[in-house]
Amino acid sequence: MTVNVKLEPGDIVRSRRGRDEGQLIIVIALVDERFALVADGDKRRFDRPKRKNVLHLEPIGTRSEEVANSLRETGRVTNAKLRYAIGQIEQRLETHAEEKGE
Numbered sequence: 134m135t136v137n138v139k140l141e142p143g144d145i146v147r148s149r150r151g152r153d154e155g156q157l158i159i160v161i162a163l164v165d166e167r168f169a170l171v172a173d174g175d176k177r178r179f180d181r182p183k184r185k186n187v188l189h190l191e192p193i194g195t196r197s198e199e200v201a202n203s204l205r206e207t208g209r210v211t212n213a214k215l216r217y218a219i220g221q222i223e224q225r226l227e228t229h230a231e232e233k234g235e
Contacts, residue, residue: 140169140187143201145222150189153177157193157219158185159200161210174215195222 140146144160148171158171161182169190170182177183197218203210 140190140192141196141201142204143196143198144192145195145197145218146171146190146192148185148189149191151185153183157222158183158190159197159215159218160190161204172212172215173219174212178212179210179215193222193226197222 140160140163142160142162145157146160148154148156148158153173153176156173158173158177160169161172161179162170164170164184167187168184169187171177171185171190172179172182200210200214200218203214
């Protein structure tokens, strides 16, 4: 099963495998076409990102422009910015689930 999804820095994804399975994380960089570096600003901080197989990442269709711009302009992003972006998306997903009656 190969899903040909093009990930970019700033994309928010859900981990499908490993200890962090089910958690939201942000793509920090792409190592090559097979691996990405991801962080969440909490357990996985920016200065020690996790190298993850892109097949183990599920795109949720959302991107943090603030994180993407920071990475593009300075090559860095603060851990607080990562936590804030993930918190915003989690809040939006919870609100959406409540509206659907789940």
